[in-house]
Amino acid sequence: MNLEQALLVIGNAHDNELPVAALDVAKTNWSAFYAELEQIIDQFVADDSSLTDEQNAVLFFGTLLLAELKYSPALSKCLQLFSCSDSFLTPIEGVFGDAITELTSTLFYNVANGNTQALSDYIVAGHQAMYGKASAMEAVFAQYEVGTIDKAELSEHITLWLAAFLALPSSISSFLMSALADSCIEYQLDDLKSQFIGLCDKDVFDEYRFKQDEVKAWQSLDGRKLIESGIIQTEFNLVDTLNSWAEGDGSDDEVFDNPSIDSLSSDNLSNDDLDVFDSLMGEGGLLSNILYDENTILENSVPVSSLATAGRNDLCPCGSNKKYKKCCLQ
Incomplete structure (x- = not known):
């Protein structure tokens, strides 16, 4: 080469x-x-x-x-x-x-x-x-x-x-x-x-x-x-x-394995999964408007002011049991 x-x-x-x-x-x-x-x-x-x-x-x-x-x-x-x-x-x-x-x-x-x-x-x-x-x-x-x-x-x-x-x-x-x-x-x-x-x-x-x-x-x-x-x-x-x-290296930092939203399309599902997919993504389904409906997003959002805060050396509020500086702060 x-x-x-x-x-x-x-x-x-x-x-x-x-x-x-x-x-x-x-x-x-x-x-x-x-x-x-x-x-x-x-x-x-x-x-x-x-x-x-x-x-x-x-x-x-x-x-x-x-x-x-x-x-x-x-x-x-x-x-x-x-x-x-x-x-x-x-x-x-x-x-x-x-x-x-x-x-x-x-x-x-x-x-x-x-x-x-x-x-x-x-x-x-x-x-x-x-x-x-x-x-x-x-x-x-x-x-x-x-x-x-x-x-x-x-x-x-x-x-x-x-x-x-x-x-x-x-x-x-x-x-x-x-x-x-x-x-x-x-x-x-x-x-x-x-x-x-x-x-x-x-x-x-x-x-x-x-x-x-x-x-x-x-x-x-x-x-x-x-x-x-x-x-x-x-x-x-x-x-x-x-x-x-x-490989994750014992953490959640997987930067070379990020599947796109396209992987959720029905083209990538087996026939056995299509009914489940349709029930979730179809009209009235649990995921039917979660990506696109502004009202749904607003109704299910958590105000930033209500989120837990942590110091760099505290346990991360996400529940990972890691220090904040080694988890969500990064």
């Missing part, structure tokens, strides 16, 4: 079929492959709606290969790529899905190769990449964890981040303030305790990300460290990671 063929295979990867052989070809011909990837990144940055499905697939796999290969020359491109709004249903979330929250910190850590200043500049920049900035903060904390920077350097970065978040109050800034407070507590940066607690009366924290009461308590419950716990993978393997996602 040559590189051109590999690009076609990667671009047409579907469902659980990872393009393992094609990715090996991409790594073997890395210079040429990266040139193609760089062009796609530039195109996405210029117009995030202009890529074909095939280009989106190459962007997804290629960007994560940067983390596996620790390709530091791509740092500036990565930071450009992840400098756009990355919340649910944004174009970049459409490309990377769960990897936005699960793997971007690993990408930034491995590609930055100790360049915490570039990550810090990205964090204080004026773009709207909420999860990207949170991931960059984690990558800097991980550099502190391994001793690349010392406590004094980390504190300098944190001071700049706090000033930036407080200067432009927003829901994004509140999310980042809570994420930062969480990390400072987990890494036992007690010198900053009074400063964060002093902000608790200013409504600057995101109660869904990390509660104000948790900031006031200032207690690390499990001593979570990013590299130690595997949240950031210093020896990242793309295929192994995606295979573990597809």
Whole structure:
């Protein structure tokens, strides 16, 4: 398989079929492959709606290969790529899905190769990449964890981040303030305790990300460290990671096994199931209007204000018996 063929295979990867052989070809011909990837990144940055499905697939796999290969020359491109709004249903979330929250910190850590200043500049920049900035903060904390920077350097970065978040109050800034407070507590940066607690009366924290009461308590419950716990993978393997996602890996994160609504059509049912299907989807059936009837949706909706809330270290209110940070917060 040559590189051109590999690009076609990667671009047409579907469902659980990872393009393992094609990715090996991409790594073997890395210079040429990266040139193609760089062009796609530039195109996405210029117009995030202009890529074909095939280009989106190459962007997804290629960007994560940067983390596996620790390709530091791509740092500036990565930071450009992840400098756009990355919340649910944004174009970049459409490309990377769960990897936005699960793997971007690993990408930034491995590609930055100790360049915490570039990550810090990205964090204080004026773009709207909420999860990207949170991931960059984690990558800097991980550099502190391994001793690349010392406590004094980390504190300098944190001071700049706090000033930036407080200067432009927003829901994004509140999310980042809570994420930062969480990390400072987990890494036992007690010198900053009074400063964060002093902000608790200013409504600057995101109660869904990390509660104000948790900031006031200032207690690390499990001593979570990013590299130690595997949240950031210093020896990242793309295929192994995606295979573990597809298999569930003991969790509910199955990103390569997402059946579409088409699988509910009568064409995909056996004759024995047709009567059941008709009774559910036909007129008056239990599911006949659940997808399309606005009144039905409104009548069966639960107000957001009535939903249970949880701190990052609390049990998830969904009933999974996992901590919130390991479940629905992700």
